[in-house]
Amino acid sequence: MIYVGVRAGRARYYIVVVHLTMDNYIESIYNKVVEKDPHQPEFLQAVREVLESLEPAIKKYPKYKEYAILERMVEPERVIQFRVPWIDRDGKIQVNRGFRVEFNSAIGPYKGGLRFHRTVYLGLLKFLGWEQIFKNSLTGLPMGGGKGGSDFDPHGKTDAEVESFCTNFMMELYRHIGQFTDVPAGDIGVGGREIGYLYGAYRKITNQHGTCVLTGKGAGWGGSLIRPEATGYGCVYFVQEMLKTRGEDFKGKTVVISGSGNVAQYACEKSIQLGAKVIAMSDSSGWIHDPDGITQEKLEWIMELKNVRRGRIKEYAEHFGVDYSTKGSPWSLKCDIALPSATQNEVDANEAKMLVDNGVIAVGEGANMPCVPEAIETFLEAKVLYGPGKAANAGGVAVSGLEMAQNSQRLFWTREEVDHKLHEIMVNIHKTAYETSKKFGDMGNYMLGANIAGFIKVAEAMIAQGHRA
Numbered sequence: 001m002i003y004v005g006v007r008a009g010r011a012r013y014y015i016v017v018v019h020l021t022m023d024n025y026i027e028s029i030y031n032k033v034v035e036k037d038p039h040q041p042e043f044l045q046a047v048r049e050v051l052e053s054l055e056p057a058i059k060k061y062p063k064y065k066e067y068a069i070l071e072r073m074v075e076p077e078r079v080i081q082f083r084v085p086w087i088d089r090d091g092k093i094q095v096n097r098g099f100r101v102e103f104n105s106a107i108g109p110y111k112g113g114l115r116f117h118r119t120v121y122l123g124l125l126k127f128l129g130w131e132q133i134f135k136n137s138l139t140g141l142p143m144g145g146g147k148g149g150s151d152f153d154p155h156g157k158t159d160a161e162v163e164s165f166c167t168n169f170m171m172e173l174y175r176h177i178g179q180f181t182d183v184p185a186g187d188i189g190v191g192g193r194e195i196g197y198l199y200g201a202y203r204k205i206t207n208q209h210g211t212c213v214l215t216g217k218g219a220g221w222g223g224s225l226i227r228p229e230a231t232g233y234g235c236v237y238f239v240q241e242m243l244k245t246r247g248e249d250f251k252g253k254t255v256v257i258s259g260s261g262n263v264a265q266y267a268c269e270k271s272i273q274l275g276a277k278v279i280a281m282s283d284s285s286g287w288i289h290d291p292d293g294i295t296q297e298k299l300e301w302i303m304e305l306k307n308v309r310r311g312r313i314k315e316y317a318e319h320f321g322v323d324y325s326t327k328g329s330p331w332s333l334k335c336d337i338a339l340p341s342a343t344q345n346e347v348d349a350n351e352a353k354m355l356v357d358n359g360v361i362a363v364g365e366g367a368n369m370p371c372v373p374e375a376i377e378t379f380l381e382a383k384v385l386y387g388p389g390k391a392a393n394a395g396g397v398a399v400s401g402l403e404m405a406q407n408s409q410r411l412f413w414t415r416e417e418v419d420h421k422l423h424e425i426m427v428n429i430h431k432t433a434y435e436t437s438k439k440f441g442d443m444g445n446y447m448l449g450a451n452i453a454g455f456i457k458v459a460e461a462m463i464a465q466g467h468r469a
């Protein structure tokens with residue numbers, strides 16, 4: 001397979017230009033998607049990855065072709081686009097675009113985060129919503145797939161500007177969401193602060209405590225304990241399970257993490273707790289290398305820097321006297337475990353090769369689609385344990401599902417209870433992906449296993465519910 005990559009900032013977009021290793025039926029579906037949406041490269045990349053993996057399942061179960069499951073699945077059930085006017089610090093009206101992609105609700109209400117980032121457009125959210133269908137299915141909880149967001153960039157905005165934007169965003173979104181319809185959460189650029197403003201607006205508009213309508217809420221007003229930690233912890237739990245299949249664990253391992261946001265922070269914390277040494281983190285401006293390891297105390301400093309002061313990772317290098325670089329990437333460092341936890345297409349083919357040459361044994365995707373297709377091929381060929389985002393970062397949405405369960409019961413579970421359930425879910429996702437990969441003839445190919453297992457559950461629900469589902 002040959003790919004062409006177009007660089008756009010630090011994230012890169014990849015499109016397939018030559019020869020797909022798909023059978024004719026699957027290729028015809030992919031080609032139709034390309035024809036309809038040629039300008040949505042991330043969506044095309046994500047669809048292709050799943051379709052390629054599904055080939056053995058489609059061959060084994062011809063009914064999926066008979067019921068046109070793939071044809072239906074690649075088309076979102078509903079896409080909502082709206083304008084979001086808001087007031088900036090100078091009292092001027094600004095306008096951004098808001099979206100919600102309601103992709104597939106066969107197994108439950110649409111569920112998936114909101115991303116606020118300048119790169120957001122429909123194609124990006126379709127890629128994320130598509131991934132969410134299979135990820136949510138893998139958790140074993142009744143959640144469909146959706147995603148939303150805006151090209152609003154919270155970087156450098158005042159709290160008042162962010163509040164104005166969130167309030168106006170919710171002025172439109174509220175009519176489309178609901179505990180039995182669609183339940184958004186956070187993603188890049190949408191953390192505790194933004195969820196708070198969104199929830200406050202929802203409550204004022206509807207005159208209701210819509211506790212079941214958003215997840216990632218504060219622990220004092222309907223949120224679940226362990227939700228902030230869930231994606232990062234869950235990713236480490238998944239990698240821990242992969243390592244076990246080779247008689248290994250985190251203890252004494254060197255770990256490199258990209259990003260320094262929600263996922264990266266808690267992937268770092270759990271790695272430290274399990275006895276590993278985390279030597280690098282990054283943000284969209286550059287990366288730091290701390291050869292002595294980021295300790296819990298240093299991590300708390302990063303959390304304060306990123307979540308409260310909203311500063312740059314460069315300040316870590318200045319404060320602790322370590323190296324900082326805006327060139328290259330942390331994937332050039334020698335490490336045992338790599339946890340890309342920033343954004344899509346952040347590990348390219350050369351970086352994957354560097355990781356392999358430097359002896360990496362496991363890669364766990366904290367972010368969504370952080371490795372380009374050639375990088376994944378490199379890992380699979382080198383027999384590196386590769387945990388795809390759909391499986392490895394499903395802990396966040398899983399605990400969002402647990403938040404919904406607690407809200408419905410009007411009960412709160414303890415940290416220990418939620419963490420225990422999260423761990424159990426990640427162990428099960430690993431087991432499902434592993435056993436499915438074995439059943440379909442490529443044992444240990446977690447991408448194949450996760451894609452097929454996630455797909456079959458949704459496909460069966462769609463067949464059971466008739467052709468309109």
Ligand code: NDP
Binds near residue numbers: 258341343394
């Ligand atoms: P945050 O906004 O909290 O953090 C994102 C981090 O990645 C920041 O350090 C940011 O740097 C960096 N980053 C963002 N865009 C780029 C870019 N284009 N190039 C380099 N670095 C970048 O987001 P999250 O931690 O929540 O999300 C990270 C990833 O994990 C995303 O792919 C998201 O979809 C995925 N994910 C998140 C879940 C969650 O529960 N939060 C659940 C499942 C997946 P800077 O500070 O400069 O902006």
